[in-house]
Amino acid sequence: MLHHIAIVGSGPSGLFCADALLRQRPDLKIDVFDRLPTPYGLIRCGVAPDHQGTKAVTRQFDRLFGGGSLRFIGNVTVGTDLPLARVAEHYDAIVLALGAHADRPLGIPGENLPGRYGSMAFVGWYNGHPDFHALDPLLDRSGVAVIGMGNVAVDIVRVLGKTPAEMATSDICSHAAAKISGAPLTDLYMIGRRGPVEASFTSAELAELGRLDRVRPVVNRTDLPDAIPSGLDPADARVKEKNLQILHEFASRSDDKPVRLHFLFHTVPEAVLGNGRVEGLKLKGQDAPLTVGTVISAIGYRTATIGDLPPADERGVIANTDGLVAPGLYVVGWAKRGPSGTIPTNRTEAKSVADRILADFADDTAPAKSGNAALDAWLRQQGLVAIDWAGWKRIEAAEIAAARQGSPREKLILWEDLRRIGATP
Numbered sequence: 001m002l003h004h005i006a007i008v009g010s011g012p013s014g015l016f017c018a019d020a021l022l023r024q025r026p027d028l029k030i031d032v033f034d035r036l037p038t039p040y041g042l043i044r045c046g047v048a049p050d051h052q053g054t055k056a057v058t059r060q061f062d063r064l065f066g067g068g069s070l071r072f073i074g075n076v077t078v079g080t081d082l083p084l085a086r087v088a089e090h091y092d093a094i095v096l097a098l099g100a101h102a103d104r105p106l107g108i109p110g111e112n113l114p115g116r117y118g119s120m121a122f123v124g125w126y127n128g129h130p131d132f133h134a135l136d137p138l139l140d141r142s143g144v145a146v147i148g149m150g151n152v153a154v155d156i157v158r159v160l161g162k163t164p165a166e167m168a169t170s171d172i173c174s175h176a177a178a179k180i181s182g183a184p185l186t187d188l189y190m191i192g193r194r195g196p197v198e199a200s201f202t203s204a205e206l207a208e209l210g211r212l213d214r215v216r217p218v219v220n221r222t223d224l225p226d227a228i229p230s231g232l233d234p235a236d237a238r239v240k241e242k243n244l245q246i247l248h249e250f251a252s253r254s255d256d257k258p259v260r261l262h263f264l265f266h267t268v269p270e271a272v273l274g275n276g277r278v279e280g281l282k283l284k285g286q287d288a289p290l291t292v293g294t295v296i297s298a299i300g301y302r303t304a305t306i307g308d309l310p311p312a313d314e315r316g317v318i319a320n321t322d323g324l325v326a327p328g329l330y331v332v333g334w335a336k337r338g339p340s341g342t343i344p345t346n347r348t349e350a351k352s353v354a355d356r357i358l359a360d361f362a363d364d365t366a367p368a369k370s371g372n373a374a375l376d377a378w379l380r381q382q383g384l385v386a387i388d389w390a391g392w393k394r395i396e397a398a399e400i401a402a403a404r405q406g407s408p409r410e411k412l413i414l415w416e417d418l419r420r421i422g423a424t425p
């Protein structure tokens with residue numbers, strides 16, 4: 001009988017799945033585990049700090065946790081701290097909502113030089129992910145190259161390009177805001193292997209780059225076709241058409257601003273250059289390298305296999321059939337389909353996996369398992385300090401109290417602070 005469900009990962013896919021399950025079966029008891037002491041996955045640590053509207057979806061999740069059927073168990077890594085086999089002893093069904101948190105390597109010489117960062121680490125640094133607070137990236141030269149032409153690359157150049165006044169209402173961490181505003185930036189490069197039609201950024205994000213106080217987009221008119229090719233899916237065609245229109249408008253600009261944002265299409269990086277640190281980027285077919293002191297790759301993510309969790313492929317996908325991994329074990333979100341799609345994509349998909357779980361258990365007559373009570377005792381015996389919803393609320397209150405004027409919060413960035421405040425009533 002389906003009564004106790006464990007969800008591993010408190011990002012949007014895990015929480016949308018909990019929502020869809022509880023809407024249909026309010027009697028269920030669901031525990032959401034996360035390795036971080038804080039909930040919301042990439043909504044907190046990925047989504048750009050100046051896009052607070054996007055993060056507002058967390059209010060919906062907060063209401064869910066207030067309902068009494070959903071528990072948060074943070075600071076517990078399932079697979080290592082808490083083996084999956086032990087979770088399976090206590091819960092009737094388990095949903096893996098792990099995301100994909102390792103940067104894909106570039107696979108070119110020089111990528112390990114100081115000054116080259118993956119976007120998960122770089123974004124995590126300015127967004128207060130406790131794994132990356134000490135990244136302290138090199139931002140001491142005038143040029144920065146961002147490899148990738150998706151929305152993550154757009155986020156990074158925008159956050160680097162905005163002035164402190166433009167970031168005032170964001171929740172960018174103060175250490176990152178200070179470093180970025182002190183950086184002597186004059187030239188940002190966005191580099192894509194393919195052309196403007198294939199670029200995966202969306203129109204609203206692209207257009208925003210044209211409205212920044214100190215940044216001028218630089219687009220070479222000869223890179224732009226006059227029209228998009230025929231035969232594209234109509235919804236896709238609308239986005240590409242709009243993108244092309246925006247890029248044509250960028251190409252026509254001649255205004256003078258202190259930071260130039262160069263769009264380099266059909267450009268393949270061959271090597272990160274430098275003696276002891278990043279000093280340049282060699283591009284295929286070009287003799288003169290780009291002079292940059294920082295290279296950030298935003299080319300996708302993968303997952304390391306954790307303890308006794310099922311292995312993931314190179315895109316972080318755990319083998320599944322429409323969300324089913326094995327009897328009683330399911331997967332949602334990036335861990336189900338790979339690292340693509342927006343927050344709403346996870347909502348639709350998590351609902352379908354929730355429906356599948358309820359259908360799979362519809363005729364199940366086995367007695368329900370014990371759920372969290374026995375597991376809590378085991379966690380305590382192991383000396384693991386689980387952080388519950390009240391603990392997260394203490395962290396949140398401390399962050400709001402420390403906020404600089406205009407900003408919603410100053411995130412706690414140290415594991416020890418998060419654990420101390422989260423665990424001490």
Ligand SMILES: Cc1cc2nc3c(=O)[nH]c(=O)nc-3n(C[C@H](O)[C@H](O)[C@H](O)COP(=O)(O)OP(=O)(O)OC[C@H]3O[C@@H](n4cnc5c(N)ncnc54)[C@H](O)[C@@H]3O)c2cc1C
Nearest residue numbers: 009011012013034035041042046078098099333334342343
């Ligand atoms: C930089 C960036 C910016 C983005 N911006 C936007 C945006 O503006 N708008 C938008 O719609 N989408 C955006 N996205 C996409 C969106 O964030 C993802 O679609 C979404 O977060 C994926 O949800 P998820 O639940 O699968 O994974 P995640 O959000 O990554 O959540 C996974 C959770 O699982 C936890 N976890 C992992 N392993 C374990 C374990 N072993 N035990 C316990 N817990 C574990 C993690 O700590 C994490 O909290 C962005 C993505 C990135 C990377």
